[in-house]
Amino acid sequence: MELAMAKINEDQTKPLAPLTPRSDQPDEDQYxxxxxxxxxxxxxxxxxxxxxxxxxxxxxxxxxVLSLTVFHLHNPNLTIHxxxxxxxxxxxxxxxxxxxxxxxSVEISLHNPNPALFNxxxxxxxxxHGELVVVGESIRRSETIPAKRTVKMNLAAEIDxxxxxxxxxxxxxxxxxxxxxxxxxVEVKGRVKLMKIFKRSVHLQxxxxxxxxxxxxxxxTFQCFKTHEMPKNRAKSKGD
Numbered sequence: 001m002e003l004a005m006a007k008i009n010e011d012q013t014k015p016l017a018p019l020t021p022r023s024d025q026p027d028e029d030q031y032x033x034x035x036x037x038x039x040x041x042x043x044x045x046x047x048x049x050x051x052x053x054x055x056x057x058x059x060x061x062x063x064x065v066l067s068l069t070v071f072h073l074h075n076p077n078l079t080i081h082x083x084x085x086x087x088x089x090x091x092x093x094x095x096x097x098x099x100x101x102x103x104x105s106v107e108i109s110l111h112n113p114n115p116a117l118f119n120x121x122x123x124x125x126x127x128x129h130g131e132l133v134v135v136g137e138s139i140r141r142s143e144t145i146p147a148k149r150t151v152k153m154n155l156a157a158e159i160d161x162x163x164x165x166x167x168x169x170x171x172x173x174x175x176x177x178x179x180x181x182x183x184x185x186v187e188v189k190g191r192v193k194l195m196k197i198f199k200r201s202v203h204l205q206x207x208x209x210x211x212x213x214x215x216x217x218x219x220x221t222f223q224c225f226k227t228h229e230m231p232k233n234r235a236k237s238k239g240d
Contacts, residue, residue, distance in 0.1 A: 073192050073199075075202060075204065076113065076114075076118050076190075076204065077110070078109075078188055078205075078226065079108060079110075080107070080186060080206055080208055080222075080224050081107040081152075083104060083208065083219075084104070084220075085104055086103040087102055087103040089159075096161055096164075096165055096171055098162050102159040103157070103158050105155070106125055106155045106186060108123075108153050108206075110153070111149075111150040112150070112151075112192070114192050115147045115148070116147055116194035116195075117146060117147060117192070117193070118191075119190050119191050120143040120189070120190040121189045121190050122141065124188075126184070126187075127159055127184050127185075128182065128183040128185065129181075130183075135164045136159045136184075141155065175213060179213040183208070183209055183210070184210060185207050186208075187203075187204070188204040189203055190202045204226075205226075206225070209225075
């Protein structure tokens with residue numbers, strides 16, 4: 001009996017073994033560490049996406065602003081300075097010599113206000129009597145105009161005297177009296193291109209109405225109307 005009691009007392013006096021965590025339960029510190037890493041990675045991802053979005057928006061806004069200001073392409077300016085006869089109509093016995101055509105010189109200037117080259121494909125000069133009857137031949141010419149520069153051109157057009165007399169049977173009487181009204185048209189086609197991104201097709205046209213009389217036969221008076229792509233926007237200039 002005493003031995004049994006002693007055994008019980010001895011077992012009661014032994015210290016309890018420390019509790020060990022179960023292997024199948026997650027470590028709380030490891031869980032918090034993984035959670036922190038996840039939050040940090042998500043924050044970096046959000047910041048990266050925000051930076052890319054902001055940079056893209058900044059580039060787009062800068063592109064739009066530059067396209068509307070610095071890189072905004074304008075129509076070049078076409079001006080007609082003078083119209084004169086190099087070879088006037090030839091008169092024989094008070095009649096127009098139909099075996100010899102007249103040659104007219106047209107002095108123009110093209111101003112390129114853009115920060116890019118203006119490639120002129122052709123310049124077309126025509127003469128008319130009325131709106132439909134052509135009394136002249138077109139002379140074409142190509143040109144390259146540097147940025148912010150003005151180029152002058154002397155163009156020549158030949159007036160067909162046979163066509164002129166066909167549309168104006170009383171040519172001699174009109175020249176000696178009220179005068180002969182002719183229409184000249186200068187048409188310019190080309191393109192302005194900047195860095196292969198900004199492009200603008202150019203179509204300029206200036207119509208001039210000239211009056212030939214005996215007193216000003218070599219240098220007829222004229223009045224011009226400029227048209228830039230849109231026929232409704234017409235600027236009037238006298239003598240240009």
